[in-house]
Amino acid sequence: MASLLRLLLPLFLCCVVLFSHQVKCDGVDEEDSLLRGINGYRASTLNLKILTKNANAECLADEIADQLKNQPCTNTTGANTVPGTEPQFSDYPKLLAKCHLNVSNTRDGVIMPACVPSLVPSLVLTNFTKSQYSESLNDTKYTGIGIGSEDNWIVVVLTTNTPDGSFTNAQGSQDEEESASSVPKISLVPYLLCLLMGFIFHL
Ligand SMILES: *[C@@H]1O[C@H](CO)[C@@H](O)[C@H](O)[C@H]1NC(C)=O
Ligand SMILES: *[C@@H]1O[C@H](CO)[C@@H](O)[C@H](O)[C@H]1NC(C)=O
Numbered sequence: 001m002a003s004l005l006r007l008l009l010p011l012f013l014c015c016v017v018l019f020s021h022q023v024k025c026d027g028v029d030e031e032d033s034l035l036r037g038i039n040g041y042r043a044s045t046l047n048l049k050i051l052t053k054n055a056n057a058e059c060l061a062d063e064i065a066d067q068l069k070n071q072p073c074t075n076t077t078g079a080n081t082v083p084g085t086e087p088q089f090s091d092y093p094k095l096l097a098k099c100h101l102n103v104s105n106t107r108d109g110v111i112m113p114a115c116v117p118s119l120v121p122s123l124v125l126t127n128f129t130k131s132q133y134s135e136s137l138n139d140t141k142y143t144g145i146g147i148g149s150e151d152n153w154i155v156v157v158l159t160t161n162t163p164d165g166s167f168t169n170a171q172g173s174q175d176e177e178e179s180a181s182s183v184p185k186i187s188l189v190p191y192l193l194c195l196l197m198g199f200i201f202h203l
């Protein structure tokens with residue numbers, strides 16, 4: 001009995017540590033916090049309607065964050081980008097297609113990437129509310145929002161309620177991929193590591 005406890009306790013502690021680490025790494029907290037921050041800013045400072053979540057815009061934001069994740073934060077990237085020198089994504093049509101979108105239903109939207117080391121929530125929010133991006137947040141034509149993040153990058157995509165910016169699914173493609181990607185991605189690796197650690201502690 002005692003030896004079983006000796007095996008299980010470190011295993012349990014290790015799982016708690018790894019699991020909380022993994023959840024934090026996922027960026028979901030940062031995305032939720034930014035969404036609340038932006039909608040709070042819209043409602044209280046700008047007196048505009050809150051933005052509603054758009055799953056396809058979120059998908060695109062995730063894809064773009066994934067492309068940017070290896071770029072370092074500098075004073076010319078993200079919210080500091082000089083207008084007109086925004087990063088071009090060579091495979092942009094591919095990213096759109098992955099999210100069941102195409103140019104004709106996204107061209108009125110806007111893509112706003114920001115780079116903030118460790119995605120510190122207060123800095124992330126001001127990178128949108130106190131930068132060139134604030135103009136878009138204060139634009140009544142935008143009604144929807146999707147947020148994605150990877151490492152130090154967080155990307156906001158705004159959508160409109162017109163056909164050219166609706167980010168609705170392209171005709172004919174059904175959303176198998178979307179439903180697959182909305183399933184939480186919980187990797188088995190931390191659990192295998194836990195098991196291994198448990199054995200090491202036990203020996
Ligand atoms: C960005 O940083 C570099 C060096 O760190 C500096 O020379 C440059 O003036 C800065 N640019 C802006 C726009 O602040
Ligand atoms: C944006 O984030 C950077 C960190 O990368 C920070 O230095 C900067 O002050 C932030 N900008 C604004 C306008 O909040």
Ligand SMILES: *[C@@H]1O[C@H](CO)[C@@H](O)[C@H](O)[C@H]1NC(C)=O
Binds near residue numbers: 045046138
């Ligand atoms: C938002 O836009 C309105 C109307 O264009 C303008 O009057 C207001 O000053 C703007 N607010 C901010 C915080 O930029």
Ligand SMILES: *[C@@H]1O[C@H](CO)[C@@H](O)[C@H](O)[C@H]1NC(C)=O
Binds near residue numbers: 103105171
């Ligand atoms: C883009 O999607 C729209 C709406 O679903 C569709 O009518 C249009 O044909 C598509 N365009 C391209 C180039 O695929």
